Amino acid sequence: MVVSREQIAAAALRHLNQSPTASMEEIARAAGVSRATLHRHFATRDELVSALGWRAMEYWERAQKQAGVAEAIESGDPRTLEAALHALVIGQAEIADEHGFTLTANSLLDDAALMRRIDELEELELKLFAACQRAGILRADLPVRWISNTLYGLLVAAVESLRRGDVARRDLSRLLLETFLRGTA
Amino acid sequence: MVVSREQIAAAALRHLNQSPTASMEEIARAAGVSRATLHRHFATRDELVSALGWRAMEYWERAQKQAGVAEAIESGDPRTLEAALHALVIGQAEIADEHGFTLTANSLLDDAALMRRIDELEELELKLFAACQRAGILRADLPVRWISNTLYGLLVAAVESLRRGDVARRDLSRLLLETFLRGTA
């Protein structure tokens, strides 16, 4: 059967999300493909992991674009900022699966170009959070980097909740946004 | 120099928090001990990781006990429940370092006895959250397991914040409790 590079990448990510140290043999099996074929698409393990990293970045960037983050920051308008913030969080929830493994894969730390890209995307989000603080949409007494890490931590919780079946997929966006903004009390 | 088993375990955990796939050689060096000595204390890598898992459970259990979780649940009194909840979250923040690695070490999934212990501790926390929901201290529109996962996710964020130097240690408890209860908005 023909399995595209994209399909293999998706299957690899799915499997690595649950078993981050899986061997190429395991990954190949999970993708329904032989180890030889896996190596034809991704010469080395590092290349595969790196590709997954870039793939996750694309999803992330797309979520930021669709939420209109950059424009909202530029406008400075409270209602625009709030809309972008909500759209971003919901967008993150929808692509949570794409981040589970890549955000904690420490072999990616060597890929300088990728790290720069991550920093850029993170930087933009920090600017959004800071603008929201100035506009009174987010609490100003929290360090902006803590807010960013909070969202990241809640994404981890979201992925875990899906994995364990604690939460239905369709409820996830609402739960994430609600909890992020208003907490649990 | 004499380095106790406990000191080695602590150093191993500290290092594995940052480098979860570190070799025995690396771990030994981080603990200021030779690989031979490390193997004398922990015959195999699995044994070491398992010991760290049990160690983390002890910290967790102690935090629950000190917070008076069981008694609060039994009492059903809102103020007692709230006090226990706050004490638990703060306690978790203080031992966040002990959990960073062990909570994501998937080799622990094989240790059935340890997993049972984890389930028990988690079960007690779920009961506390449910009691808090009934007492109006926590939102009743959130699945109790989502609340539990939220706290877990925020702990991940806390460890990450400390690791990156985004947050000072002394601010952590407050940030964690505030964010857990009231969110970022």
Add this chain to the structure above:
DNA sequence: CTAGACTGAGACAGTGATGTATCAATCTAG
């Protein structure tokens, strides 16, 4: 139908980590 592309299976050497063992040096309790 056929040629070219793609695949799975298997063999292979190289590499790094693991766990065990030995031995000389060092520390420490008594």
Add this chain to the structure above:
DNA sequence: CTAGATTGATACATCACTGTCTCAGTCTAG
């Protein structure tokens, strides 16, 4: 001071994974 315990250094066999290669079988476009 001394005997026993503990340590670091080193060597060793073993193992799993990686990356490369070959070859025969299968699929597919034309």
